[in-house]
Amino acid sequence: MPKLTLIDGSSYLYRAFHALPPLSNAKGEPTGALFGVVNMLRSTLKDKPDYVAFVSDASGPTFRNVLYDKYKANRPPMPDELRAQIEPMLAIVGALGFPILRVSGVEADDVIGTLATQAHAHGIDVLISTGDKDLAQLVRPGIKLINTMTNTTMDSAAVVDKFGVKPSQIIDFLSLTGDTVDNVPGVTKCGPKTAAKWLAEYGTLDGVIAHADKIGGKIGEYLREALPSLPLSRELVTIKTDVPLDLTVQQLMLHDRDTTALRDLFARYEFKAALKELENAATDVAEQPLSPATEKPIVEPTRIDTSAPSVELNAPGHYELVTTQEQFDQWLSRLHDAPLIAFDTETTSLDSMQADIVGVSLSVQPGYACYIPLGHDYPGAPAQLPRDKVLAALKPLFEDPKRPKVGQHAKYDMNILSHYGIVVQGLKHDTMLESYVWNATATRHDMDSLAKKYLGYDTIKYEEVAGKGAKQISFSQVDLDTACRYAAEDADVTLRLHHALWPLLEGEPKLRKVYEDIEIPLVPVLASMEQRGVLIDVNELRMQSQQLGKRMHELQQEAYKSAGRDFNLDSPKQLQAILFDELGLPAKLKTPTGQPSTNEEALEAIADDHALPRLILEYRGLAKLRSTYTEKLAEIVNPRTGRVHTSYHQGAVATGRISSNDPNLQNIPVRTEEGRRIRQAFIAPKDWLVLAADYSQIELRIMAHLSGDEGLLRAFHEGGDIHRATAAEVFGLEPEAVTSNQRRAAKAINFGLMYGMSAFGLARQLGVDRGEASDYMARYFSRYPGVHAFMEATRERAHRDGYVETLFGRRLYLENLTSRNQALRAGAERAAVNAPMQGTAADIIKRAMITLAAWQKDHDDKAHMLMQVHDELVFEVRADAVDEVREAIRERMSGAAELRVPLVVDVGVGKNWDEAH
Structure with missing residues (x-):
């Protein structure tokens, strides 16, 4: 398991100051606390944690001072000898390579609590180095305390042994005992034994409060006197676990130590053994005992650079190839207990509506994943678990909305699983969308790009396992061991990416709301639209294709006549020669190589100077319509459904717009008669009509x-x-x-x-x-x-x-x-x-789609949302329900946002998409 060590810097400093004799340098500068802190860090360096942070209190008041102005009011001011060692301590800690965190408005304990909770949720073991009893409330499996002065570790059992209560009761325990040093009120005369006794009997602080009238003697009177202040005491002793931080746990890597800075600091402080170690190029500062030093340096403390989030993934994870029922049962058990399930599918095609499933990969803990092959059919392929049996066992998990799941472009995998009767629910996160919402333009949002940027990790590329070009094989032909490394990595990296990206969004409430309220709920809506597809009149398209071909031939003849000779209208080189050499037209735009351009903009610029550019523009427009729509749409009708299925992309346009491809249904021209006619081929089934609802301006x-x-x-x-x-x-x-x-x-x-x-x-x-x-x-x-x-x-x-x-x-x-x-x-x-x-x-049309999809669940026999085209939604509606559906759609689209002006929705109905406008 990866490990995070959190060092309670404030605790270290005070303990070292009071535990060690008052050391000083030759000039009389105090160095005892500094000396003690550096020596305590040696144990941490020896353990070589995966992640580490030195957390110290920032200056100024905290939220607890706002809650209670007497909080820590009894504490004497910090001794000058101790205060003088804070900045030097931070300078040395930073130069040793420790990330340093100081967050205003909260205490070090709150930062530690937040990081420990986040790391624990990410499957990272946490060791908190402290002597502060308050931090015992954080202990649980995977989170322990260590006291480096006594070299003792405290897990849940040790908490019970020391305090007589479980870690989950520590907050209530501290609320009852109070704290004279911090001036937390508590209950007068209530010591640890009494507090433990009450909690053993009544379970919680609330339970003690509810039974306060049953507790006799003077202590009972004190308890009843304290009742009004106990909620405040509880709030004061409760460590926050949701402090907004500008970094993730995975950024807390031990930096390379700054040898030059350490040499200067050790020389100025006269840490002679440490200085000698540096000069001898020893491998680790922690290997030599340090001696007290002299002279206080004026050095700013090292801070973590959080301006460019990045996470390092140093090595591949542990991946299991699941081919036996026993292995599969073990993974089913892990899935049942998992707080978050990362999933991915391997298939025979990138077209989710044509592909067959080849295998499933899963991860519930960073660094660990499995691959369950289901359809590898190369000669000599080992036996695999039956596909239908595996998917039947996974179906309840995938369809349980209470089991959170994360995917990378999960819509594709949801479409794949839908072919096998699995309707994925409970999609809590999608790393593609986390990246997209965090910063749409920082990188591409495919897994390879995200892993490189946010994990510093190069993933295995598909071409590395399946080949490229004409020699590329189907994933079903990839050997199981290779397939496992590739596929399991996808699930593992997905989980790791989530742990890197989600804390960033959590720290930005507006972005988190866009992600949770718009993008994630939209995923199943788009998946459903893609799966439904749209009905196409193939005969109508074929007729239009013939007519376009006839008109293109006419334009070709007109262009020959205008040019004075025959030429290839599709050849930029021949067109360039005719326009600029033979006809002498001005070349108003140039190519990057300096040649006269013949692109659309260049032809528009000279269209008024001669008839030929206008003819070429019309010819090209019709050729594009013919190749892209009238011929292609008829060819890509899905044989399974009899419909055309586009793919909608949420993470492609920086402004948030949804895009469409294969085919692109958003690019059909509407300003030309030929473009509008293509929409006549988009039809509804018998007894149904097409409804188009368009936001006006x-x-x-x-x-x-x-x-x-x-x-x-x-x-x-x-x-x-x-x-x-x-x-x-x-x-x-x-x-x-x-x-x-x-x-x-x-x-x-x-x-x-x-x-x-x-x-x-x-x-x-x-x-x-x-x-x-x-x-x-x-x-x-x-x-x-x-x-x-x-x-x-x-x-x-x-x-x-x-x-x-x-x-x-x-x-x-x-x-x-x-x-x-x-x-x-x-x-x-x-x-x-x-x-x-x-x-x-x-954002508005996305919100409308989410609302309409929720309404549609109860009206699936009357209306289906088929297409999203810019500011327009297209539906197929049962003919006898048009009036009801029209008003329902208009109402929900108009109500998708509250603006200072009305949101007007124009709704049309017809036998085809063109008629509906």
Whole structure:
């Protein structure tokens, strides 16, 4: 088991000061406590713990002083000789490599209690080095105390032997006895034996209080007199275990000692034996006894750098290949007792709707995991446990919502298990989402990337066990030993990643809320949508594909005519020669190699100069529709379900948006007739209809809410045409007098400002000169000053904090805000303004999906949520339940957030997706 040693630095210092003679250096500087502390650390260094921390009290009052102003009021002031040794002690401790923690507002005991509790939950053994009796309340299996002065260890049995009560009763025990040194009231004349006797009889402090009238004699009177103060006493002696910390247990690694700093410190303090050891390059400071030293150094204490969380995983774990019933039964027992189960599946395909399961890996303790092969079928493969029998035994565990589980991109594994009748419940954590919510842009969120960043560990890559390219084999063909190392590592690393990432989120309440209230509940919702899929009219797609092909042929002939000769429209090189060499059109954009570009932006830039660029753009658009949708969708209909199944990704877009791929259902064009026609192929089953519910101008409404601009708020509350209302404000007209061009300009401003559009960009979009566009924007901001103030404040906040937030607390970090590259910096500022709107819109629709999924559970015979496309949700609805379902959906989507303006939802119904708009 990995081990964490927590050193009670404050206890060390006081004990060393009072236990040792008053040593001093030649100049008369006190060194006795310093000498004692360094010697006590030798035992810790000899034990070589995996993790270690030296925890000391910070200066200033703590929360207990707020609770009770007389707390520790009886303590005499710290002797000057002791105070003078604190900073030198911290300097030496830090130079020896010990991480040092000092947290304001709490005591060292509270920091120790928090770290001990976290480590224990992570399967790490804890040894607390202290002489403080209060810390006995933390003792349990896996957490012990050690007194280095007496070299005695205290486990649960030793606590009972010493105090006469169990560790779980120590808080109540201390509440009754009180503490004269700390000025904890307690019960007058109640000593340890009396407190132990009462707790043995009545179990708890509450039990003693409830029976106070039955306790006779003077001690009974004292007890009854103390009743009003006992709850305070209990609060004062209770060690906090939830102190917010900017680091994880796994960051508490013993640093390399600073030999140079130690040499200077030991020389100044005249720790001669230790100095000699350094000079002789001895292997460990702890191997030589130290002698008292002289001279006080002026050195700042070493602190842990918590700015970049990282955890080291030094070696692979202990992995078990489970192929016998006895082994499997042992793991079932472990799973039943586990506080958290990490799980992963190995399969025959990355497509979760087509894949078959090959094996399951599990971990309940960091460093330990198993792999249960179920479908390895290579020649000579050893016997494996029957797949159906194993999954049947695991089914109650996976489906128990009270058994917390953690996965890495767990939605995939949930989809796999659904093929075998297992509906995973109780998904408490997903390490992909923990990383995504913590910092969406810090890294990719796949396991290999996360392990490297947060564990400092290189995982086994799939190509290393299955090969790559044409020679890659299915995982079912990988030998069991190799498969075990790879698969069990996945479960183990998942658990370790959780232990590294979860404490980070716990320390940020807003991010934790985004994670727990939005992202985690959304996982089963998306899994259900993926499993359901959407019905496709294959014949309709084939007909559209033929029509697109016919139109592409026509465009090809027109392009030949426009160019004056035949050429390959799909060849950038041939197109480049015709456009720029033969036709002499201006090359307004260049490739990275300096050649004239023929990409979409380059062709748009010269589309007004000649007919050919426009023809090529139309040809490419149709070719993309044909290859991506009308032909591909028909080919990927799942033979098991007769439907098309997309994959939704929560961790791909920094703003929080859900993305879709294989196929990407969010990229079907809606501005062209051909693009809209593709939606006609998305249909509902017989006696069902397609319902599309779309948030109306949601980002503009969020802008109104966040900016608080009175004009924008009024326009939305009046419920008219927001773009017409904006045009009326900008141009000083009555709404009915606004022209179509003026409305178009206002619409461009409304949406363009959210994306940081400049006057130059607006001028290009409207086809006006830059001065006119600038006038439009100036008039807009004069009529909506709140919007301008919000944008400026957002930019300032982004520069100050390095990130912006959505309404619900999701963060978007913007690294390029400090870039020397002006274009990158400007882009980051545009993103800073837009991200709160786009991210809040993403959060709102996610909240709506979670609420609708809960409603759908009781109405599964009437409606199924099928697709999420930007600000739109698509359902299939039973034809005779449309009215009921329409209102239920509208109500829940409108209620997904409380804004200062109405959340309007447009709902349409039809035989296909296009008709539903």
